[in-house]
Amino acid sequence: MRSRCEIVQDLLPLYVDGAVSRETAEFVKGHLVVCARCRAVQTRLLRSKHWNPEYAAAAEHPEQQPEGEELFRRYIRQWKRRMGLAFAGIASAGMALVWWMG
Numbered sequence: 001m002r003s004r005c006e007i008v009q010d011l012l013p014l015y016v017d018g019a020v021s022r023e024t025a026e027f028v029k030g031h032l033v034v035c036a037r038c039r040a041v042q043t044r045l046l047r048s049k050h051w052n053p054e055y056a057a058a059a060e061h062p063e064q065q066p067e068g069e070e071l072f073r074r075y076i077r078q079w080k081r082r083m084g085l086a087f088a089g090i091a092s093a094g095m096a097l098v099w100w101m102g
């Protein structure tokens with residue numbers, strides 16, 4: 001029979017990625033509280049994740065999250081895309097109507 005530690009350590013890579021269900025996360029979290037060995041494994045995993053430069057940058061520079069002007073620009077971009085889709089919808093509906101009217 002597999003020990004609890006083995007199961008938790010199998011799940012840890014998914015757990016640190018947030019890719020497990022809530023029940024599984026609770027199980028892992030509960031075990032990490034009582035098991036220093038698995039906590040050490042988690043620390044190692046988190047540290048190795050930080051070798052990913054993109055992830056490390058995001059974790060270490062939360063102030064670089066888009067805000068203000070960038071957020072506004074993004075909003076405009078989304079709005080334009082939505083308007084484009086609406087226009088395409090209206091245009092194709094119009095074409096269909098013209099075709100149907102003969």
Ligand SMILES: [Zn+2]
Pocket residue numbers: 004005006008031035036037038
């Ligand atoms: Zn353990």
